[in-house]
Amino acid sequence: MASDKDLDSPDRRDFLGKVTTAVGAVGVAGACYPFVSSMNPSKDVKAKSTSVVDLASIPKGKTHTIEWQGKPVFVTHRSDETIADMQDASTELDPQTDADRIQKPEWLVVVGLCTHLGCVPNRTDDGWICPCHGSLYDNSGRVVRGPAPNNLIVPHYEFVDEKTIIVGKKV
């Protein structure tokens, strides 16, 4: 059997070759990282990952549509009547209580895209109706009639103070 002291021994040959290959492979993998990373959102896009909403400009009973990450978001200043109605009501398609969908009862914040195929629903007195296939949503953004399968999505948002919320999370 060849001893380890022999320069040409199989053990020693494999070791140098294997180490070099491993070190090289690490470099190749590392070299890929910047290219893959460059395809992720750039700094200016990441800056738009949150949107600030001034609630003082929304009168009671009205809905404003703001832009967040390129998508429409409905911010509704709900009247006491509406709040009471929503707290009593329940839906069957995607059961969820009103309380689970709001932080403060007079403010509803939902992504304004129909959960069916993504059209923007139109505002009605009782909620929203989607012009594409007729899905109906109530004043809590819950789906009342399909073909939409789910309630309007509630995005992550935070109250900075009484009059301002930030929608979304900083990336």
Place this chain on the structure above:
Amino acid sequence: MRRLLVLLSAAAMFAGAQSVMAGAGGALKMVDIDNSEQARQRGAEIVVSTCMMCHSLKYIKFSDLSQIGMTEEQIKYLLEDQDIDDRMMSLTPIEVRKESYGKVPPDLSLMAIARKKGPQHIYTLLTDYYYKDAEQEETDNHLFPGIKMPDALAYADAESDEERAEIEAQSRDVASFLVWAADPSAESRRTIGAYVIVYLIILTTLLYFLKRRVWGKIH
């Protein structure tokens, strides 16, 4: 020998290309640039309060100043009407600036790399103003004679060595800030670069010994 010639020919071509980029009028003051965050922050303050009367820095947002260690409060302190997410644009209308100086004063974002020895040009420019006449009515600049830009840091007005030293320190800070502004990724680039070169030296050494071993069999 031939390899040496090839390398020399390359060097000659670069030397040729470099020598074209000389300074403008007077001599350049070859100061060193302070790379510290403090120098850059002081420079940022001067640029925002003084230079931005006429110049913009369209590629820098105020919020980017956090990269040189300024807190949100410190940045907001510099703002007038602007938002922290705004780009650093001059508040003076373009028409007013064009009328006063004949053309829109150039953007400063890349000024530090728009010439060879850019930072030294900036420093020299700011500290080369002098009064053309005894009555002290009109200033001119040694580096760029006939320049339309006024003596922004009032160097020609300085009467004592201390005053001049203060303005020279300010000019150095402005140059520091503009060096950062032209290439914000420079520091992380050099840090990553150190790791890459060390890695390559290790890998190349391994490859060398592997090559020697493979070829040793037939020599």
Place this chain on the structure above:
Amino acid sequence: MIKKVFSWVDERFPLDEMIKHELTEYPVPRNLNYMWSFGFLAMFVLIVQLVSGIFLAMHYKADVGMAFDSIQHIMRDVNYGWLIRYLHSTGASAFFAVIFIHIGRTLYYGSYRRPRELLWWTGLVLLLLLMATAFMGYLLPWGQMSFWGAQVITALFGVTPFIGEDVVVWLRGDFVVGDATLTRFFALHYLFPFIICVAVAIHLVALHWVKSSNPSGITLHAKDNIPFHPYFTIKDLFGLGVFLIIFFGFVFFSPEFWIMPENNVPADPMVTPPHIVPEWYFLPFYAILRSIPDPLGGVVAMAMSILIFLAMPWLDRSNVPGGAKFRPGYRIMIYVWFLDLMLLGYLGAQAPEGIYILLGRIATFIYFGLFLLLPFISRREERRSREQGLPREAERLIREEQEELLKSEHYLRRENDQQELKDIRKRLEDKS
């Protein structure tokens, strides 16, 4: 498991055979030095440019109002955008450095001589494609140098007799370099590298037919060939390691060395920079262009300075085989030529005034003079070699080369074909 996959493929595709024949068992002269690694390095840099270029194109905007800004967007906002940009700008210079050394090797060692003429010519086509690609790419950042360099060089085409002005306007798509020019240069700059890839494939096919030359310039005995793997795979990889240290040294620590400061100023069609200088790799040709007072003459001279290389196999009239190793006259010529190229490069960066004008003309004269002298020098050298005899080593190599040729595939195939032709004719005659 892997073996099973390979044997499934093998029944349907000559993958294994191709890898063996063209790569792992491919015969290479054992005495190749590191000058032979530069072809591989060129291929590597091509891949670097392709990959970095495509990722830059994901963020670049080819519009005069947005181009400069999009470069700053890449440098400041895109994750690692600065790295990808510097890879591409440094890579362009690295490409030319590698290619010039590669061509220098070919000239010095006589690797353009029979039977490698087509290898030489496909290589020249590659050089021209590379120059066109680099020229168009340089416009894209839309800096002052980008704009004015393109303005000057497209204006050169105006020397075309009769239709000159129309050609220039047609090239630019506008009366001056503008949005139309920028957009088409972007489209073509994206396209050309793929044409280069095809041309490289053809170049390699030519290479594999005649096999590599070697430092002696004389074909070695078959017994002096060694398989490409593992000898030259590891040697090329080591060479690559050394190259990468230099290359990344520039990318990470001195990328601005290769970017002219003027190009950090957005293009201004109303203001020309005081010194318009092309990138360093175009400087010698720029010097030749300027040294001829007549515009048409200058453009012709510049074109000829590259095209004249096509004639090398004919200009070199010596029947003494090999490269500069056994040809002292030719060697001196090559050294003078390299020095002259250095001088031309330096002059190309100077303002065309004073003594530089005279020097430029002298250097251009020497440049073309050497080419035109080559037939005489080579013939004289051959005569002297015949009289004095070649060095013993050269004679031995030539003898072995002759033996080798007699056994070579091409020779045998040709002999075989000729024999077959004779047989067919005989059969036809017998029938009639």
